[in-house]
Amino acid sequence: MVPTVDGESLLAALDKLARIGAIEGGGCARLALSDEDKAGRDLVVRWMKALGLEVRVDAIGNVVGLRAGREDLPPVMTGSHIDTVRTGGRYDGNYGVLAGLEVIRALNTARITTRRPIAVAFFTNEEGARFQPDMMGSLVYAGGLGLNEAYAAADKDGVSVGDELRRIGYLGAARPGAIRPHAFIELHIEQGPLLDEEKVRIGVVESVQGISWTEYTVTGVSNHAGTTPMRLRRDAGYLAASVNLFARKLAREMGGHQVATVGALSLRPNLINVVPNRAVFTLDLRNTDEQRLREAEARVAAHVAEVAGEERLEVETKVLARFEPVIFDSALVDRVEHHARTLSLDTRRMPSGAGHDAQMMQRLCPAAMIFVPSVAGLSHNVKEHTEPADLIAGAQVLLNLLLDVAEGG
Amino acid sequence: MVPTVDGESLLAALDKLARIGAIEGGGCARLALSDEDKAGRDLVVRWMKALGLEVRVDAIGNVVGLRAGREDLPPVMTGSHIDTVRTGGRYDGNYGVLAGLEVIRALNTARITTRRPIAVAFFTNEEGARFQPDMMGSLVYAGGLGLNEAYAAADKDGVSVGDELRRIGYLGAARPGAIRPHAFIELHIEQGPLLDEEKVRIGVVESVQGISWTEYTVTGVSNHAGTTPMRLRRDAGYLAASVNLFARKLAREMGGHQVATVGALSLRPNLINVVPNRAVFTLDLRNTDEQRLREAEARVAAHVAEVAGEERLEVETKVLARFEPVIFDSALVDRVEHHARTLSLDTRRMPSGAGHDAQMMQRLCPAAMIFVPSVAGLSHNVKEHTEPADLIAGAQVLLNLLLDVAEGG
Numbered sequence: 001m002v003p004t005v006d007g008e009s010l011l012a013a014l015d016k017l018a019r020i021g022a023i024e025g026g027g028c029a030r031l032a033l034s035d036e037d038k039a040g041r042d043l044v045v046r047w048m049k050a051l052g053l054e055v056r057v058d059a060i061g062n063v064v065g066l067r068a069g070r071e072d073l074p075p076v077m078t079g080s081h082i083d084t085v086r087t088g089g090r091y092d093g094n095y096g097v098l099a100g101l102e103v104i105r106a107l108n109t110a111r112i113t114t115r116r117p118i119a120v121a122f123f124t125n126e127e128g129a130r131f132q133p134d135m136m137g138s139l140v141y142a143g144g145l146g147l148n149e150a151y152a153a154a155d156k157d158g159v160s161v162g163d164e165l166r167r168i169g170y171l172g173a174a175r176p177g178a179i180r181p182h183a184f185i186e187l188h189i190e191q192g193p194l195l196d197e198e199k200v201r202i203g204v205v206e207s208v209q210g211i212s213w214t215e216y217t218v219t220g221v222s223n224h225a226g227t228t229p230m231r232l233r234r235d236a237g238y239l240a241a242s243v244n245l246f247a248r249k250l251a252r253e254m255g256g257h258q259v260a261t262v263g264a265l266s267l268r269p270n271l272i273n274v275v276p277n278r279a280v281f282t283l284d285l286r287n288t289d290e291q292r293l294r295e296a297e298a299r300v301a302a303h304v305a306e307v308a309g310e311e312r313l314e315v316e317t318k319v320l321a322r323f324e325p326v327i328f329d330s331a332l333v334d335r336v337e338h339h340a341r342t343l344s345l346d347t348r349r350m351p352s353g354a355g356h357d358a359q360m361m362q363r364l365c366p367a368a369m370i371f372v373p374s375v376a377g378l379s380h381n382v383k384e385h386t387e388p389a390d391l392i393a394g395a396q397v398l399l400n401l402l403l404d405v406a407e408g409g
Numbered sequence: 410m411v412p413t414v415d416g417e418s419l420l421a422a423l424d425k426l427a428r429i430g431a432i433e434g435g436g437c438a439r440l441a442l443s444d445e446d447k448a449g450r451d452l453v454v455r456w457m458k459a460l461g462l463e464v465r466v467d468a469i470g471n472v473v474g475l476r477a478g479r480e481d482l483p484p485v486m487t488g489s490h491i492d493t494v495r496t497g498g499r500y501d502g503n504y505g506v507l508a509g510l511e512v513i514r515a516l517n518t519a520r521i522t523t524r525r526p527i528a529v530a531f532f533t534n535e536e537g538a539r540f541q542p543d544m545m546g547s548l549v550y551a552g553g554l555g556l557n558e559a560y561a562a563a564d565k566d567g568v569s570v571g572d573e574l575r576r577i578g579y580l581g582a583a584r585p586g587a588i589r590p591h592a593f594i595e596l597h598i599e600q601g602p603l604l605d606e607e608k609v610r611i612g613v614v615e616s617v618q619g620i621s622w623t624e625y626t627v628t629g630v631s632n633h634a635g636t637t638p639m640r641l642r643r644d645a646g647y648l649a650a651s652v653n654l655f656a657r658k659l660a661r662e663m664g665g666h667q668v669a670t671v672g673a674l675s676l677r678p679n680l681i682n683v684v685p686n687r688a689v690f691t692l693d694l695r696n697t698d699e700q701r702l703r704e705a706e707a708r709v710a711a712h713v714a715e716v717a718g719e720e721r722l723e724v725e726t727k728v729l730a731r732f733e734p735v736i737f738d739s740a741l742v743d744r745v746e747h748h749a750r751t752l753s754l755d756t757r758r759m760p761s762g763a764g765h766d767a768q769m770m771q772r773l774c775p776a777a778m779i780f781v782p783s784v785a786g787l788s789h790n791v792k793e794h795t796e797p798a799d800l801i802a803g804a805q806v807l808l809n810l811l812l813d814v815a816e817g818g
Contacts, residue, residue: 227601
């Protein structure tokens with residue numbers, strides 16, 4: 001008899017966490033290592049302890065709650081993150097962590113002790129909205145980024161990750177990655193429109209798109225907007241605009257899973273009647289295929305060089321993040337599909353367009369992800385929404401899968 | 410025997426005024442009605458009084474210094490402005506005002522009393538960098554904008570012109586336009602590259618380009634940059650970029666005096682991995698021909714509507730300023746040319762690409778402008794520069810012309 005997730009408890013927990021850093025429209029702003037993030041962390045740690053988990057905080061602020069097994073084996077781990085973007089929703093990341101806690105609650109209620117230990121984790125700064133790179137905590141956990149480099153990452157005001165970890169009391173003693181899981185499973189909302197459009201309940205995630213984030217700093221010459229003939233302009237904003245349109249065209253031409261976004265842009269002096277002498281902007285390129293992603297990067301670079309030459313601009317480029325596409329463990333992916341179907345839930349195999357902590361954990365152990373629908377695909381948006389029935393169904397799939405893997409050979 | 414401008418005195422005065430609000434690189438930041446603008450005003454008013462001028466401040470903060478004539482006739486007026494953009498140079502506006510004071514000094518030294526009075530004025534908020542519309546003081550002076558509307562104009566922080574005039578003590582008692590000049594002559598740096606490129610010393614300004622300033626507020630949907638297929642995007646930043654490129658193409662196609670600039674732009678939420686749901690940006694269009702300017706406006710509006718439709722965006726447009734091209738008084742323009750040539754200075758007839766207070770004064774009386782070269786055409790830039798010999802030559806043309814008009818019939 002498989003225990004059942006307490007749906008009311010899950011929804012209540014999501015609601016309580018969403019009140020911390022709540023913003024107009026129903027969303028959350030808990031930027032990594034901010035006061036709001038600290039308050040969210042404190043709440044989830046209290047819940048972990050109330051469920052009897054042994055809580056370990058590591059040196060990059062990742063928090064792991066451990067539930068002992070019958071044997072002293074590497075734990076089966078689940079989890080996600082609880083930081084948000086500035087205009088975030090209430091489910092992104094939080095859902096995976098709190099559903100993990102509901103699995104623990106269900107096991108406690110049913111007085112089940114699994115063969116392997118079970119761990120529920122939340123990782124530091126998954127979003128990358130305040131500090132780059134994103135997925136920082138899980139990347140450090142998996143050995144892909146050194147602690148000192150991570151500590152040195154600074155936000156726009158020059159405040160560093162190291163200082164903020166100390167300030168909010170989450171620079172822990174544990175070595176990141178000290179617990180090497182037997183397997184890692186992350187439950188998450190899709191953050192895209194496909195499951196909702198196709199009315200499929202469970203997404204079986206086979207892979208994660210590769211991510212390429214570049215910041216461009218363009219220097220031209222500021223000049224009077226009325227008196228400077230077009231042929232003499234050295235307009236830094238023009239290059240930013242040109243890359244925006246080129247990236248759109250490129251993504252459409254390349255098709256498939258290629259996406260491209262200019263999300264951040266600032267001009268200087270930013271006045272109506274002055275040709276901008278400086279533009280700082282970002283480009284986010286993603287593809288499930290590494291070769292195609294490299295092709296996109298190369299074509300953008302060629303376009304930037306061409307426009308910079310024509311307009312006589314200087315361009316500095318800085319890679320803010322670069323991750324190759326990740327393929328999840330096929331056996332574990334099959335188990336996700338199996339358990340969803342056993343619960344009579346429709347499934348769809350798909351790549352993840354967003355980056356997730358699970359892709360970092362795949363470096364350490366077999367990993368996989370479970371997606372639930374996101375209404376209209378709204379994500380990083382206060383209106384992000386998933387139906388309660390889908391939230392509960394996803395948590396039940398997680399429970400059944402964790403039990404299976406924790407008992408298995 | 411015509412008196413001579415004291416070049417050293419002119420250069421020293423320009424240098425002293427430039428120290429107020431001085432910024433790195435040699436430029437000035439004296440935004441209209443700021444503390445720095447007040448300090449600049451106080452200094453120039455002290456100089457006016459030291460030269461024996463009767464100083465009148467009007468209800469929009471325009472300052473007029475009057476030198477009595479032999480007859481009680483409307484004065485011949487010269488002047489410009491002393492506010493600057495945020496990254497302004499030291500000559501834009503200031504030069505015309507301080508050269509006017511040097512004309513007064515030269516007349517005082519030579520003990521000449523002209524038939525008509527002579528007035529030196531500086532007008533409030535010519536730049537429009539903090540409050541819109543630009544050329545606000547002279548526009549109110551010429552009756553083109555009501556006082557209450559001008560008072561209500563607010564900067565980005567919601568601070569109004571009326572409040573700032575009171576705060577800095579320049580909400581004067583005089584009615585704007587109470588002094589209706591016999592003629593108005595403005596001396597100014599070109600702010601464009603033509604005189605410098607062609608090594609011509611004096612620009613004889615026949616007209617001023619029409620100006621069309623529009624602010625666009627674009628609303629789309631913020632969404633995850635990795636998971637949202639390109640076809641489903643409603644990217645507000647994309648429209649801003651598209652208008653930038655369209656405006657460049659339009660100006661090149663239309664040729665002639667058509668220019669187009671996207672100078673200010675901000676995105677929201679302005680994050681690397683979020684499709685922008687809001688873009689606010691400005692477009693500055695100018696042409697010497699009103700029909701052509703209207704054509705440019707119509708073509709941009711059609712492009713905005715087309716892209717907004719394709720991308721499913723909402724767009725609000727707000728006209729921040731709209732001035733038709735202005736033709737200066739042809740007899741007065743001829744006198745500018747005559748006096749420059751009498752001083753053996755090369756001349757070139759030209760339109761002004763920038764807006765100037767003189768274009769507003771043309772509504773009240775015959776007006777004209779004298780341009781001197783601007784090295785490399787740099788303008789609204791801390792590196793704006795005009796050679797001392799050119800500054801002095803322009804002031805001498807102004808002196809000779811003012812004497813001529815003040816004595817004439």
